[in-house]
Amino acid sequence: MRLFDFERAPNPRRVRIFIAEKNLDIPKVAVDLFAMGQLSPEFLAINPGGTVPVLEADDGTYISESIAICRYLESLHPEPPLFGTDASSEAQIWMWNNICETEGFPAITEILRNLSPGFNHRALPGKADLEQIPALIERGRQRAHQFFDRVERPLSASPFLTGPTLSVADITLLTIVDFAAWIDLDAVAGRPALDAWQQKMSARPSAGA
């Protein structure tokens, strides 16, 4: 088993934190996104989507998409459970993870990719060259604040996003909060529950993964 990884990108970090929380040791293969390594013919044969992370499983199949990799590792290594322990907790975790995945992540990505000169012509991940749209910077900020407002409520009510224990949804959220700092968006300002939660999450050894 090997993880195709890039140290300085938020999605691979989700998987690295998950691996650390599971106390696993999985060899890594660095894919240099700065050198466009994700678009090399060799890597596109592994993941036609041209994104990292990708897990090469022991049976030789490739799994892309961070959450699918995490779910696979959960199946192989159920302890500690990070996807819930019954139908109800599982549903809440999938719900919040999906909100993070479809609302939080794209908001920050949209700002960065339409703002940073490094993403000129690369406004979306993957193979296509797409031009930046400056109006998306402000829209992204509105979306991001709407998303962070939304997570403040459950974090005010329980220690973690989906209840009393850590789940994969917290890992996804932490990477989004820290990713927001890349574009100078302070997610925790004015959100005391999110602030306390981020400090608690950042103090876990896994946060450095």
Next chain:
Amino acid sequence: MRLFDFERAPNPRRVRIFIAEKNLDIPKVAVDLFAMGQLSPEFLAINPGGTVPVLEADDGTYISESIAICRYLESLHPEPPLFGTDASSEAQIWMWNNICETEGFPAITEILRNLSPGFNHRALPGKADLEQIPALIERGRQRAHQFFDRVERPLSASPFLTGPTLSVADITLLTIVDFAAWIDLDAVAGRPALDAWQQKMSARPSAGA
């Protein structure tokens, strides 16, 4: 158990097809999106995100996000399995569902919401009023075609998106392909495997759900 539903929207349709494939009978509560019923105080108390579908579980909790609702119903009613039967098939299904969810769905949504006069000031779902950005119409088309190109390959290799049997990822994809017709984007033109798959999927009784 009740499903908060809106007949003419693609995400609730995902859940209705899933329910039909499981041969379940779940009472529905109509939320009229045309009348902005999803933003009423009553509905926002149920789902602060202001989106349908939402499942009210028998324990009184609410589950939003189509894929989380489907996963919950799978836990309660495992047959026929639509989320895989082992770690590897589960991972492939989550992977493809997530690609559909984060690449396919947003591409079509982005075109519709930035094109249709009906979504003026409502360029994203949820509570915030956001202005349309016309440049996203063309970008959305590029994203959509990139996504449909991507699914053509696995559909050329196996009867369903993730292998020999139907999975929840097929249901998500069908709603995207049919949703694309709303904005006059022909997803199957020039994609014979997707075309054959869509015809097969559309012939299932569940497609009318």
